[in-house]
Each structure stands twice: as structure tokens, then as C-alpha cells.
Amino acid sequence: MxxxxxxxxxxxxxxxxxxxxxxxxxxxxxxxxxxxxxxxxxxxxxxxxxxxxxxxxxxxxxxxxxxxxxxxxxxxxxxxxxxxxxxxxxxxxxxxxxxxxxxxxxxxxxxxxxxxxxxxxxxxxxxxxxxxxxxxxxxAGLALTRAGARPGDLLCVGGSLGDGAGALPLVLGEMQDSGADAEYLLQRYWAPQPQLALGQALRGRATAALDISDGLLADCGHIARASGVALLVEAEKLPLSPALERLFPSEFARKCALAGGDDYRLAFTLPAAELAAVQAQWPEVAVIGRVEAGQGVHLLDAAGVELQPPALGYQHFGSQGD
Amino acid sequence: MxxxxxxxxxxxxxxxxxxxxxxxxxxxxxxxxxxxxxxxxxxxxxxxxxxxxxxxxxxxxxxxxxxxxxxxxxxxxxxxxxxxxxxxxxxxxxxxxxxxxxxxxxxxxxxxxxxxxxxxxxxxxxxxxxxxxxxxxxxAGLALTRAGARPGDLLCVGGSLGDGAGALPLVLGEMQDSGADAEYLLQRYWAPQPQLALGQALRGRATAALDISDGLLADCGHIARASGVALLVEAEKLPLSPALERLFPSEFARKCALAGGDDYRLAFTLPAAELAAVQAQWPEVAVIGRVEAGQGVHLLDAAGVELQPPALGYQHFGSQGD
CATH class of the missing domain: 3.30.1330.10 (PurM-like, N-terminal domain)
Known part of the structure; x- marks a missing residue:
């Protein structure tokens, strides 16, 4: 050879x-x-x-x-x-x-x-x-780094979260299912679509961006640190795919969305004035929180009360397995 | 972690x-x-x-x-x-x-x-x-590729050959020697010096170049194929380090120089008119053959008679181990 x-x-x-x-x-x-x-x-x-x-x-x-x-x-x-x-x-x-x-x-x-x-x-x-x-x-000068998020910006994601982590039991053969929902999740795991057009459209608009590979909360931590701000994530606003919601109990689905890796959706911070133009072209873009002065990532319930971030307890074959 | x-x-x-x-x-x-x-x-x-x-x-x-x-x-x-x-x-x-x-x-x-x-x-x-x-x-336009060698060019190398292959018995612990010659070979193996300055100086002078990683004859084959020429290698002209010559029988040393990998010397083809200027700055550059019309790599003895290329029979821990 x-x-x-x-x-x-x-x-x-x-x-x-x-x-x-x-x-x-x-x-x-x-x-x-x-x-x-x-x-x-x-x-x-x-x-x-x-x-x-x-x-x-x-x-x-x-x-x-x-x-x-x-x-x-x-x-x-x-x-x-x-x-x-x-x-x-x-x-x-x-x-x-x-x-x-x-x-x-x-x-x-x-x-x-x-x-x-x-x-x-x-x-x-x-x-x-x-x-x-x-x-x-x-x-030059238009690359989206993790370092420009400013208090007042919206925190957005490029589409449904948690599908990658939700697919893992299927990928690992721990769960057998040949239905359309399982097929959708496997497709999301094996053929994630890099959000290239969205990323290019966010040049000059988003103030910070990354792709979610380690899990939403961990990756938001990277933006918070690099930008020197606090990110507030509203648990009720996480976009979940119908397939993920149908296949799993809601608590597990939300855990996948918050802590699961392998989604390869973009997460980004955006001045509020830019939102309408972005959503006009990408209706799947969802606002899931906001940027404030401070530090760290804070998970909030619908009433604005801070929640404990979930531990995924799922470390196989994900980006966490470094 | x-x-x-x-x-x-x-x-x-x-x-x-x-x-x-x-x-x-x-x-x-x-x-x-x-x-x-x-x-x-x-x-x-x-x-x-x-x-x-x-x-x-x-x-x-x-x-x-x-x-x-x-x-x-x-x-x-x-x-x-x-x-x-x-x-x-x-x-x-x-x-x-x-x-x-x-x-x-x-x-x-x-x-x-x-x-x-x-x-x-x-x-x-x-x-x-x-x-x-x-x-x-x-x-732009000055990168040294493998594709420009022309009949009449000289075939040159940037210094002694075979040290990397000669070091292998020491690297593998198959041979014990703590003398200065062994140390030299081990240094050549573990800390090869990429010939960066030589490479940059050859821009606009050399017609084809590569670094010897797979062994002189194999790598010359890459130039011959990419340039559509024949390369003639004169076995008696191969530069060998004093350490390699002292440590090994001459047949093994020559085999290392011809077929051993890991030397990371540059091999290049050079119009004869350029040689003096190059050797003035890099006296270690040696002419080991020439380019002719034709194809393939041909190993010649001092009388110009074609020799059988040696098989190294040494496939561990070298670039050959792909």
C-alpha cells in the first residue's frame, strides 16, 4: 500500500x-x-x-x-x-x-x-x-470571531438543537428504531449541514459567532470568555426538532439541546436591529437569549429564574470525547 | 483532559x-x-x-x-x-x-x-x-514544483545522503553505540534541518525540486514522472557523511543513500550555468547526475554502465512505513 x-x-x-x-x-x-x-x-x-x-x-x-x-x-x-x-x-x-x-x-x-x-x-x-x-x-476584518459580543445583543442559533446528541443512542445501537424520526436524527448526525451561507451572510452583522460542537452551554462559554460578557440562555426558547421531541421525553430532549455536542449549528450574537433581515432569509434562526454585562453563561426559566445547567452524562463518540 | x-x-x-x-x-x-x-x-x-x-x-x-x-x-x-x-x-x-x-x-x-x-x-x-x-x-509563479526539469539540467542534492536510514539501527536499539559518529546520525534522524534557506535561494534557479523523504531513487522518480524526463544518478557521486562511512560497510552506506528515506535534503535539477552561484553559497550542494530526454531513474556506475537499484529491505519507522 x-x-x-x-x-x-x-x-x-x-x-x-x-x-x-x-x-x-x-x-x-x-x-x-x-x-x-x-x-x-x-x-x-x-x-x-x-x-x-x-x-x-x-x-x-x-x-x-x-x-x-x-x-x-x-x-x-x-x-x-x-x-x-x-x-x-x-x-x-x-x-x-x-x-x-x-x-x-x-x-x-x-x-x-x-x-x-x-x-x-x-x-x-x-x-x-x-x-x-x-x-x-x-x-480582511470581516471574519466572525468569538470576541465581539456586546451587552444588548441577542443570542441566536441557526436552527434546531440537540439532534446530534439525540442520535447517539441510535448511532451506538443502544436504541433500535427505523422510523422517519430516527432516520432524521441519524441524518443530522452523519450528514450535518455546515451553515456556510448563513455564516457568510452574518459578516458585518453578527458580533460574535461559533459552531456548536461541544454543546450549546459549553460553546456559549467560549463566546462569554472571549467577549468578556455574560450570556443569558432562556431554556424555554431552545428550538427542538419535531423528531427529537417525538422520540424522547422532554427533559432528555432539552438536555441534548443544552449540553449535547455535534449539532454544528451556528450560535451567534446579533444587534437587535439586524434580526429581521436575518430571519427574513433564514426563518429557522431562533433567538434563545441575550448578552449582558458580566461573565459566564446563565440558564434561565420562563420566569427569569436561574436554573442549574444539566450534566449530559453522555461522553461517547461526541466532541466531548477528546 | x-x-x-x-x-x-x-x-x-x-x-x-x-x-x-x-x-x-x-x-x-x-x-x-x-x-x-x-x-x-x-x-x-x-x-x-x-x-x-x-x-x-x-x-x-x-x-x-x-x-x-x-x-x-x-x-x-x-x-x-x-x-x-x-x-x-x-x-x-x-x-x-x-x-x-x-x-x-x-x-x-x-x-x-x-x-x-x-x-x-x-x-x-x-x-x-x-x-x-x-x-x-x-x-506567485516562483514555487519549486517537481515538474520543470529539462534535459541538460544537472541533478543536485543539498548535502550528505543516507544518514537518516543509517540512524535507524540506533533508533531501534538494534545497534548500541555512544560514539560521536552514532550521535551525529541520531541527531540527523531526530533533528533533521529543513533546508529552508537553500530552497528559497533556488527560486528562479532550480527547474524542479523536492525533499528526500522516501529515498533518493524513489523521490527522483517523482521528478522524472512529473517533468517527463529521465534522471541519471551516478552512484560514485553520492555524498556520504564521514560518520556514515565510518560506522557502516560501504555497500550498506551507499544503499542508505540511494534507498533510505528520512534525509530531508533537497534534491533539485539545475541549469549548469546556475551551479557556481549556488555552490558559492552552499558548498555542500553536490552534483549527483543529470537530466536527459526519456523517462525513469537510471543508476550508473563510474563507467556509465547501468546498475540494478538496491532494495533497502528496511521498512520500519521510515517514510516507507506508510
């Missing part, structure tokens, strides 16, 4: 390696070369997924390829960046053509959806894991 | 995360942000090292950190790129502070040598492996 042969055979297909705008040199040399339009910056993010930690050893390779790229592209969405290219470092115990074929098809399907081209990587022998590094471009 | 805590504690030290020129946003957000001077392109390379495949499980963490970054930076040298930044994806079975401390010190020492800043990464739990992605900048 030669590195070059493997990479060429499975990943240098036209669909996946297709040159995105800005790729000056792709797979096959010591380095790839990217160029940026004047006035733009390059956004970079790296994520590793390890078998047995972040996904089951026996995960379907198509789903795995799809999910791995989606998870990484979601970090570009969170910065308001437009995807350009990615590299893949794939470590495999052996070279099974059927596995590689499925993985490559899943990866390339998501690459087409995101408009991102594979420009290089490394294939090594070892316990199954994959590291993706994604590159996007964003006009 | 939280991802953020680990990364902050061990890698966000001022020395290692120091902003190189062009780093607009470093560690701590969803993405890092790089910017390029007008007219420059970004060179990108990804490499994975897996414990038990690319290095021994019990490798000294300081040496491992140093070597991992050197190996990746060498790809930037091969493109003629100037280092800017890197990301680290580190997978660890557990968080041992002494291991992490040693690893971080080795990594940061090499980062200072190369003038490259850590801008992000991911820390995950699992079998020990690391993936580094390095970024450098190079004026």
Missing part, C-alpha cells in the same frame, strides 16, 4: 480534487498552493476524528467521510469564510478497497456540497483516524 | 505560538486567519506520524516534537516557501504532563529555528499519532 497510490486511486478523482477558486496547485507535489484575492484572509481549521472515540469502529465509511468534512467545514461557516480547499490525513489499519471507496464517495459528496477541493494529504498505516484541515477565504 | 485546556497549557506558550509575519489570528477561535502580501501564494503540506509505524512508541517526546515539525517544514523548503504557521493535531492515549512538556519543548525549539508559529490544532484521545499541517508563503 503506497501512500501515493492510495491517495491517487481513491481521492484524486475529478469530483473531489476539483479545483475550487483559488487553488493554484493541487495534489501531487510537496505542497499545494493557494492564492487569495486582494484584501482577503485565509481561515484555517484542523479537526481529528479517532475511531472508538469520535465514531464507532464499524461506522459506515460513506457516512464517516461525509461527516468528517462537514464537521470541519462547519468551522469555516463559524468564521463567515467561504470554503476553498482541504487536506486529508488518513490513518488506516489496512487498505480495504470497499472501505476506501465508500469513504471517498462520502467525502467527495460533501466536498461538492460545500464547494471545497481536496488539495493534498497523507495516508499512513495505523489505528483508524482522520485529520482534516480546511481552508476558506474571508474579506 | 479538555481539548482547550491541553492545547492552552502546553502549546500556547509565547515561544511556540509567537505570531509569525502574516498571522492575523492565532490559537483560540474556530479558525486561525492568515494574510499574504500581494503577489504571494500560500504553500500547504500535511504529514502524519504514527507511533509504532513512523517512530517507536517509546520515542523521547522532545526529539519527537522536534522531528515532526522538521519533517513538515522540509516540504516548505522543497517548494522554496518561507514558513509562516502550522497546526498540530495530536492524538494521545493519556495526558502525561512530562510527556507533553517534553514534546512541546521540542516542537517549540524547532518552531523557533524555522520561524514558524503554531496557530491552531486539535487534541484528541486515542493511539499516539500526530498530524502537522504547515503553511509557507512564496511569490
Amino acid at each position: 503506497g501512500e501515493f497510490e492510495l491517495i491517487r486511486r481513491f481521492f484524486a478523482s475529478a469530483a473531489c480534487a476539483a479545483g475550487g477558486e483559488g487553488i493554484a496547485l493541487g495534489i501531487g507535489d510537496d505542497c499545494a498552493l493557494l492564492q487569495l484575492p486582494p484584501g482577503e484572509q485565509l481561515a484555517i481549521s484542523t479537526d481529528t476524528l479517532v475511531a472508538g472515540v469520535h465514531f464507532p469502529q464499524q461506522a459506515d465509511p460513506f457516512f464517516l467521510g461525509q461527516r468528517a468534512l462537514a464537521v470541519s467545514a462547519s468551522d469555516l461557516a463559524a468564521m463567515g469564510a467561504k470554503p476553498v480547499a482541504f487536506t486529508l490525513a488518513l490513518t488506516l489499519p489496512d487498505a480495504r478497497p470497499d472501505w476506501l471507496d465508500g469513504f471517498a464517495r462520502g467525502l467527495c459528496a460533501m466536498a461538492r456540497d460545500c464547494g471545497i477541493g481536496l488539495v493534498g494529504g497523507d495516508t499512513t498505516r495505523g489505528p483508524l483516524s482522520l485529520t482534516l484541515t480546511v481552508f476558506g477565504r474571508v474579506p | 479538555g481539548e482547550f485546556e491541553l492545547i492552552r497549557r502546553f502549546f500556547a506558550s509565547a515561544a511556540c505560538a509567537a505570531g509569525g509575519e502574516g498571522i492575523a489570528l492565532g490559537i483560540g477561535d474556530d479558525c486561525a486567519l492568515l494574510q499574504l502580501p500581494p503577489g504571494e501564494q500560500l504553500a500547504i503540506s500535511t504529514d502524519t506520524l504514527v507511533a509504532g509505524v513512523h517512530f517507536p512508541q517509546q520515542a523521547d517526546p522532545f526529539f519527537l516534537g522536534q522531528r515532526a515539525l522538521a519533517v513538515s517544514a522540509s516540504d516548505l523548503a522543497a517548494m522554496g516557501a518561507k514558513p509562516v504557521a502550522f497546526t498540530l493535531a495530536l492524538t494521545l492515549p493519556d495526558a502525561r504532563p512530562d510527556w507533553l512538556d517534553g514534546f512541546a519543548r521540542g516542537l517549540c525549539a524547532m518552531a523557533r529555528d524555522c520561524g514558524i508559529g503554531l496557530v491552531g490544532g486539535d487534541t484528541t484521545r486515542g493511539p499516539l499519532s500526530l498530524t502537522l499541517t504547515v503553511f509557507g508563503r512564496v511569490p
